[in-house]
Every structure is written in structure tokens, then in C-alpha cells.
Amino acid sequence: MKAEIITIGDEILNGQIVDTNSAWIAQRLAPLQIHLVQITSISDTKTAIIDALTNAAERANLIIVTGGLGPTKDDVTKHAAATYFNTTLINDTKVLEHVRGIFRNAGFEEMPAMNVHQADVLANAKILFNDVGTAPGMWVAKDGKFFAFLPGVPFEMKFLIENRVIPELSGIKSETTVHNAYILTTGIGESHLADRIADIEEDLPEHIHLAYLPKIGMVKLRLTAVGNNQSILEEETQLFVERIVSRVGKHVLATEDIGFEEVLVKRFTEAGCTLATAESCTGGAIASLITSVPGASAMFNGAVVAYANAAKMHMLGVEEETLKSFGAVSESTVRQMAEGAKSHLGTDYAIATSGIAGPGGGTAEKPVGTVWVAVAGRQATEARVFYFKNDRMVNIERSVTASLQMLWDLFQKEQ
Structure with a gap:
């Protein structure tokens, strides 16, 4: 119908x-x-x-x-x-x-x-x-x-x-049935993804349509099959899903209609791992996204939104000398924020963010859009700087996605 x-x-x-x-x-x-x-x-x-x-x-x-x-x-x-x-x-x-x-x-x-x-x-x-x-x-x-x-x-x-x-x-019977299959990818852009699976897309029959659903930092693929036999559609579509997953490899997060945050909650829970966040420029957006998923309490211990330097010191244990020497938006600061959150909240992993979301506050050395992210894991702490150069809300959204990607990469490496 x-x-x-x-x-x-x-x-x-x-x-x-x-x-x-x-x-x-x-x-x-x-x-x-x-x-x-x-x-x-x-x-x-x-x-x-x-x-x-x-x-x-x-x-x-x-x-x-x-x-x-x-x-x-x-x-x-x-x-x-x-x-x-x-x-x-x-x-x-x-x-x-x-x-x-x-x-x-x-x-x-x-x-x-x-x-x-x-x-x-x-x-x-x-x-x-x-x-x-x-x-x-x-x-x-x-x-x-x-x-x-x-x-x-x-x-x-x-x-x-x-x-x-x-x-x-x-009570209404329909002769036509529709089946959707999904593949969630990250770490590969829409055009690169399309280029990599172009031959597979060419092989799709007329009754199966492939749609690209991009978001910041990820692309969801949806295969929609329309026909009269549900089981045949499911089997036929699954063959193409398997071909795409095999081709895209490590970039595949899930073959369900779920978001990145749901993948993280599911995998962390299965692994018995816990997470905390220490957020400055993202203002709790990462914690909000994670806790929007039912069952997040099994893996999420808590969050600290430490906007002011005093909060970073008193709540996360960031050293005053670190802030004076390197500033709030720096590798040293986010490393200490992440490790402090992990220690104070008793988790296996922690994310920390500190940046200049804009529109003001930038300098020649640290322009608007400069964001440092650190992820503390069971065995290591990794940090990276990003230069997003967008408006405030986009910078925050990109910071959230980058943080989750870094968390996922470290989690995969340590698992």
C-alpha cells in the first residue's frame, strides 16, 4: 500500500x-x-x-x-x-x-x-x-x-x-509488500562510499532502490525492496547487504536502522564497559545523546559540564598550571579532563571536549571552530584537534560526532 x-x-x-x-x-x-x-x-x-x-x-x-x-x-x-x-x-x-x-x-x-x-x-x-x-x-x-x-x-x-x-x-489487505534494510557507516564520506560500491548499486534490480542518508560524520544506506513476496524480498535484499558490508568493511557500524549512539550503548553494554563525559564546548550534548537511548544506564555513569576553568580544576582535577601554560583549549587540558572524569566517575572510558564554538572567542592561534577532543580508555588516552570553521551549532554537532568516532575507534582497538 x-x-x-x-x-x-x-x-x-x-x-x-x-x-x-x-x-x-x-x-x-x-x-x-x-x-x-x-x-x-x-x-x-x-x-x-x-x-x-x-x-x-x-x-x-x-x-x-x-x-x-x-x-x-x-x-x-x-x-x-x-x-x-x-x-x-x-x-x-x-x-x-x-x-x-x-x-x-x-x-x-x-x-x-x-x-x-x-x-x-x-x-x-x-x-x-x-x-x-x-x-x-x-x-x-x-x-x-x-x-x-x-x-x-x-x-x-x-x-x-x-x-x-x-x-x-x-483489516486492509495489500498485494504489495515493502522491505527495508539498513547499513550504518562512519569514517567514509558519501561520495567515496558511492564510488566504492558503484558496481554493486549497478547490479540492483529495478524493484530494489538504494538511498544515501548522510549526516555529519556518517552515512546510512537504505535498501528498499518492493514486491509481492516478503520472504523473497528479504532474502534478495540481504544478499546485497552482505556484498556492501564486505566491500565497505571497517566503516560499517551496524546493519540495523539505528544511530551511532545506539550502537555505542549496545556494544558497551555487551562488553561490560562504562562511559563518562567531561564536556566544555559541547555543553552536555554528548551525554544527552547517549542518555536518549533506552538502556543507557547500563553503561553510562555520568557527565560533568565544566565550562569555566574553575570547574575544570575543581570537578575534574585539571591542574591550574596546565590551564595557565596551554589554555583551556589544548591537548593537555582535554587529556586531564578525560582522565579526571574517568577517575572521578569510575568508568572504563571517558570523553572530554574543549573548544571555541563561536561566533566569538577565537584568536589567530586558535580560531573559531578549534576543538580539542580526548578519549581516555582502559589502556591509553588519545587526543586530537579539529578545525571545523562553521557556525556555533554546526561546530558543536561536529564535535559530538568526532568525539563518538574517537571513542568508537579506541574501543575497537582495545577490544
Whole structure:
């Protein structure tokens, strides 16, 4: 089955909010063998909505619409949908009582008159009852196509997807199946990677597509196979995965749809190793990334964000003479930071960062983007300087990736 997501709202188009709904929905559709072919963001206008529905129905079997179901005049999704389906809106008494109950439970004696229209639903729709909000979802089946209209509020949308939409989809059989396989690589750029596996990519049949998904410091490869037999697709795709892994070798981190931080948590836990961080210019970003992974407590002991020199001395044991002689952004300082974190937090490994993220603070000897990273391991401490020369946020992100790469390299060497 092919799907398209339509997000409605001027606030998305003008950048006031970021569309995280579509990414979340796509992640829920994938295990159901539903292939997302397009994501469309449009304004809150009747014409735009009707045009988007018309175009989406030509590309996809399932169209999921989020946004524009509120009680205010700028929310016109239901009226546009009624025109598109050549139907009317009816006020559902069960939904209306639910909306009134929400206001009563919130301590309001009366509900604003405009909220009565929250209970307006398409006459040809199955109501997707919204237990956690005032805007009901709607499910419409027409000419072999399926339409789900959902509120744009993330927690309401998620509730309806999990509890209303997925049960509807489970009863729909699709002749087409989709299988995705992933290869996470690091330490090799996208163009070099593409060049190295060019002949393998040339051998791919038409029903298997290779996509390059680059991030700072790493590239994820996704092989997408479309066909009618799931087991055959999996076997066929696996052969190409094995060829690529054999060709790329040491640059392969994982053959799962996971991130670098998840690889580290998994491998450190399996090896019984622990980690700590001592961060200056990255401000705790490395620790935040690691602890975002479920199960990180099995391998992560803690972090010290030592921004000021006094903190580096008092919390990590960096010598005052080191700071005076070499400065905070130096090899000597990050080595002592890493070894101090490892000692104070009782770990096998520790990462330390100190740099000039920008936009100010640089000098001729240490320009903006200069970052020193040290990793202390069981047997050695290694340090390296980087010159990123980007804006502040990019410098921080590159510092995080470089730190994880250095940690991984030392971990592999010592293992």
C-alpha cells in the first residue's frame, strides 16, 4: 500500500513550528508494509486542501491528513473535505457530550459556543473517537482509497494513530509488500562510499532502490525492496547487504536502522564497559545523546559540564598550571579532563571536549571552530584537534560526532 501525508497549517509553512508529526507517522507505517510516497504541507485554505486531496488520491491508497480540525474560523479542513467528498457535516451528539465533558472537567461552567462545531463530522465518515482531546478524527473509504483526518496536536494525533487508525489498517489487505534494510557507516564520506560500491548499486534490480542518508560524520544506506513476496524480498535484499558490508568493511557500524549512539550503548553494554563525559564546548550534548537511548544506564555513569576553568580544576582535577601554560583549549587540558572524569566517575572510558564554538572567542592561534577532543580508555588516552570553521551549532554537532568516532575507534582497538 502507498501512503501520502498532508499537513495543514500556515504555522508549518512560515516556520513557526516544525512538522514532527509526519516523521512519527512514517515510522508507524513502515512495520505495516505501507510505503510513504510523499509528504505535502499546505496552507489553511479550502482550495489548497481540495487540490492536495485530489493529487494525493492519484498517488496513494492511504491519505493521512493532520491539522485544521479546531473550532476557529481558520480551521477549514472539514468544510473542504465535505466539498471534496460531495457530502455534508453533521453534529454528532456523542462527540459533543465528550467535548462538553472536557470543559466541565477543566472547571468551566459553560463551553464556548464555537466549540459546538468540534462535534461536526463528515456525514460519510467513520468517527475516530478522540479520548484525549476535543477534535475527533474521521475515517473515509472511497473508490478503494482510505482517508484519515486527524488533529495536528501531536499527542492527540499519536493517540488516534495508535488506537484508531492502525486497527483500521490491520483489516486492509495489500498485494504489495515493502522491505527495508539498513547499513550504518562512519569514517567514509558519501561520495567515496558511492564510488566504492558503484558496481554493486549497478547490479540492483529495478524493484530494489538504494538511498544515501548522510549526516555529519556518517552515512546510512537504505535498501528498499518492493514486491509481492516478503520472504523473497528479504532474502534478495540481504544478499546485497552482505556484498556492501564486505566491500565497505571497517566503516560499517551496524546493519540495523539505528544511530551511532545506539550502537555505542549496545556494544558497551555487551562488553561490560562504562562511559563518562567531561564536556566544555559541547555543553552536555554528548551525554544527552547517549542518555536518549533506552538502556543507557547500563553503561553510562555520568557527565560533568565544566565550562569555566574553575570547574575544570575543581570537578575534574585539571591542574591550574596546565590551564595557565596551554589554555583551556589544548591537548593537555582535554587529556586531564578525560582522565579526571574517568577517575572521578569510575568508568572504563571517558570523553572530554574543549573548544571555541563561536561566533566569538577565537584568536589567530586558535580560531573559531578549534576543538580539542580526548578519549581516555582502559589502556591509553588519545587526543586530537579539529578545525571545523562553521557556525556555533554546526561546530558543536561536529564535535559530538568526532568525539563518538574517537571513542568508537579506541574501543575497537582495545577490544
